[in-house]
Amino acid sequence: MRFQPVIGLEVHVQLKTDSKIFCGCSTSFGSEPNSQTCPVCLGLPGALPVLNKKVVEFAIKAGLATNCSITPRSIFARKNYFYPDLPKGYQISQFEDPICQRGWLDIQVEGQELKRIGITRIHMEEDAGKLVHGEVSGLEEGSGVDLNRACTPLLEVVSEPDLRSSDEAVAYLKQLHQIVTWLGICDGNMEEGSFRCDANVSVMPVGSDVYGTRAEIKNVNSFKFVKQAIEYEIQRQIDLIEDGGRVVQETRLFDPNAGKTRSMRGKEEAHDYRYFPDPDLVPLVIDAAWVEQTRQELPELPECRRQRFMAAFSLPAYDAEVLTASRELADYFEACVALGANAKAVSNWVMGEITRSLNDSSTSIGTCPISPRLLVELLKLIDVGTISGKIAKTVFDEMWRSGKEPAAIVEEQGLVQVSDSGAIESIIDEILAREAGQVEEYRSGKDKLFGFFVGQVMKASKGKANPTVVNELLLSKLKG
C-alpha cells in the first residue's frame, strides 16, 4: 500500500517588541535571571495584565501579510496548567475568537506548481519563563526559575493540514519566516527560539480522504530538522501500520542527534487546559480604520517585490528571487538602481562579491561596509573604462576593508586602466620578441596560445591594460 502524508504546522513567532505583552518589562535577553520582571510577569497576587498595543499592531501585520481576516472583537483566554515556569498557573492566550483567521500562503516547491496552504488562525499569547538547573551562580542544588522571558509576546500561526510532504512543510516555513522577518516583527533567529515549530504529522492510504491519527512533534528549531523530523515520522508511521500496528495520538520530541522522534509520554497526557475568557482583559476591539491604516503601512511583500523586480528591471527570475531573500537586501539593490546603476550589473555584484564578502565576514547586509552609493561609484569606474572588471574586484576588496571611495583607491594604488595603444603596443612587442618560439607555434596553427599572450601582457601591465585594446593589438601583431 502507498501512503500519503498529511502535515499541519503550528509556528511560534516571538515578536520583536521592546516591552512584554502584558507589562512594561524589557524583552531583551541575556540579563541576570529575574532582573527583567515586575509584579505582573512574576504573577504576584493582585497584579493585572495590560495589553501592549504594539503586539496587536504586529499581529494585524502578520494577519494581513498572510491573507487572514482580522477579527473585529477578539478575546483573550486563560490556558490553565501548573508548571514552575508559568507564574500564574495559567498562560494568557487566545482560544475562541483569535485575532486573525482564515488566511493562506502560496508556496513553491522546486519543480512543482504553486500550491495554496490554508492558515487556520493566528493568535497572540505570552511566553513562559524557563527552568535553570545548577548552571546559575548561587544555585547550589535543585532547580531555579528565570522569569525574564515570561510574558514576552508570541504569535502562534496554525496552518491547515494542507501540506503533503516535508519539502512543502519547509517551503511553507521558509515563506512564513521570510514574511515575519520582512515585516520586522520577528528577528527570525531559530537557534534562540524566536521562530519555532511544532509539526502535526499523520499518514493515510493514497486516495483516502480520511486523515490518519496524528502525532505532534514539538519544538523543531531549524529548517533542516523540520525536514528530518517529518520524514522520520512519516516513515515511522508507515512502518508501524505496515507491521500491523496503530499510530497513537501523542506528543513526540525530535532528537536532532539521533535524527529520530521519540514519545514524550506522561507530560502531555490528556491535559485539560480549562480554557475560559480572561476576566482581567476586556475584549480587544479592532476597528476597520486601524486595520486599514496598518494595511497602508505594510511594506511591499516579498512576492510582490519579486514580480516587480522582474518586470521593472528585466531581471531573470533567479536574480529576483535571490535579491528578495530579505527586505534589507532588496532595499540595498533598489537603492543602487535608484542611484543610476545598471540593474543587472548591480544584481551581479550583489549576488556575487557582496554576498560572498558578507558570508566570509558573517555579517548581514544591514551592516555592509560598502554603501549603495560606493558600490555605484565603483560600477561607474568600470562603465567609463577607468578600471577593468577584474581590477574592480581588487578595488572592491580594498573598499570592504577600508571603506574608502573607489576613485581614491584607484588613484592611490595607480590602478587606472591603460587604454593608450602606444603603451600597450610596446609591451606586446617586448613579449613577442621574448617568446619567439611560442609565436612560431601560434602562427603554425596553435590558436590556443592566444590566451597565453593575453595573460603575459596583462601580467606585464599589472592588470591595468585595457583587455579590449590588448586583444585587438595582439591579434593584428600575431598575424604578422
Place this chain on the structure above:
Amino acid sequence: MDIVDQSIHELHRSLKAGEVSSVEATRAMLARIEAVEPQIGSFITVTAGQALADAEAADRRIAAGRMDVLTGIPLALKDIFLTEGIRTTCGSRILSNFVPPYSATSWEKLKQRGVVLLGKLNQDEFAMGSSNESSAFGTVRNPWDTTRIPGGSSGGSAAAVAARQATATLGTDTGGSIRQPASHCGCVGLKPTYGRVSRYGVIAYASSLDQVGPLTRDVTDSAILLGAVAGYDPKDSTSVNTPVPDYTAVLTGTVKGLRIGLPREYFIAGLDPDVQKAMDAAIETYRQLGAEFVDISLPHTDYAVATYYLIATAEASSNLARYDGVRFGHRAEEASGLLDMYTKSRSQGFGAEVKRRIMLGTYALSSGYYDAYYVKAQKVRTLIMQDFMRAFEGVDVILTPVAPTPAFRIGEKADDPLQMYLSDIFTIPVNLAGTCALSVPAGFSSDGLPIGLQLIGKPFCEETILRAAHAFEQVTEWHTRKAVI
C-alpha cells in the same frame, strides 16, 4: 464626642480646628484596638509603629496647611489589599508570610492623601465566605453580640468600624462581602459599579465580580472615601475611564420625586419578620420624604446564587493557581519532587472553603462540563444584567433588604455551605449585573442586632444611591447607635 466615635468628616473638623492632633487620634484608636481586640478579633496585623509615623507626618502636613479631608484620619484595610512592606495574608495560611513588594492602587491613593494606616483587617480566606469563619486567623465576633458572626467576607472591616477600632475601613465585595457585613454590624457599606475602583493590587477572588469599596460610620464618609479611591487606573484594564464626581456635593438631603423600585422577588415569604418590619418602615420614611414607589420584577433572581457559584468559583480556581509555593507564600517542607510540593503546599496552605470552591470551579471549567456550567452561567448572568437594565428604565434606585436575616450565630451555618451561600441571595445579583449598591442602617431586630437596607443604583450612578441613603440617614437615628462591648 470621644475621638474614637467620630466619623471622618467630624474628626477632620477637629483636626482642622486643632482640637486634636492626628497622633492623639491615632493613639486613641490604637488604645481602643488593644482594649476590644480580644473580644472582637477584627485585625490580622496591627501596624502601630507605622500608624504613629504616618500620624506624625500627617500632623506636619496639617501644620503646613496642606491638609485635605483625609489627612491624618486613622483607617484600616481588609487584608486583601497589598501594602508594600506590610504583610498581606488575604486571611490565608498560604500567604501567612507574604510581604508584598508593591501596593494596591486604592491604598496608594489614600496614602497620598495622608491617611494613617492602623493595620490589616481580618476576613474570610481569599474573601470566600459570608461569616468570616473561614479565616486562617480566627473568627471575628460581631460587636453587637459577640456570639454572632459579623458577616463576611469583609467581616473585620465592618466589625472594626462598629467596634470603633478605626474611623473607617476599606473592604471588597464579590457577592455581598461589603454590604452584608455592613448590614450585620450597623455601618454603611458601599459596593461601587464594576470598573469604578481599580482592582490593581487587590488579591483576586473572582475577577469579573470583585470591587473595592468603603465601610463607614455614615453616608458622608462613604462619599468621601469612594471619591478618594475611585477613578480610572491604567494598570487595571477593567477600570473604566469616566470622570469621578464630587460625591459629597450631591448629598442634598432630598429625594423628592425619586422613583424607587421594589422587586417582588426580594420581598419573599420567609424573610425574617424583623427585617420585613425594618423594610416597611424604611419605605414609609421614603414615602414621607416624597419618593415614589414602583413595583418591579427582576425575574431571574432565583438563578443568581447558582450562577454566582459557577462563575465566581471558575474564576477563583484559576486565580488561585499562582499559590503554588514556587515564588512566594507557604511552601511545604519535605516535599519529594515538584508534584508533591504543589500538592502539599496547597493542601496545607488552603482552608476547607477555599478548597471546596477551587474544586467546584475546576469542575465547571472542565472539558465536557464547560458548556453546561460555565457557558450557561454566563448566559444567565446576561439575563440578570438585562433584568436590572430593564427595571432601571422605570426607576432611579431599587430598594431591597441586604440579607434575609440579621447576623446568625457563630457556627450556626458553618457545616452547611448551601445555607451559608443563601445568606447572600439579595446581594449577589448586583455583582452579577456589575452595578452599584450600598447598605445603610435601617433598624434593629428584637435582639438588638442591626439591620441594613440595600439601595441599588444604575451603573456609575453611585451619587444617586448615596443621595438617597443620606436623605434617609438625615431623618433616622439608626447610624448613631453604638455597640456596647
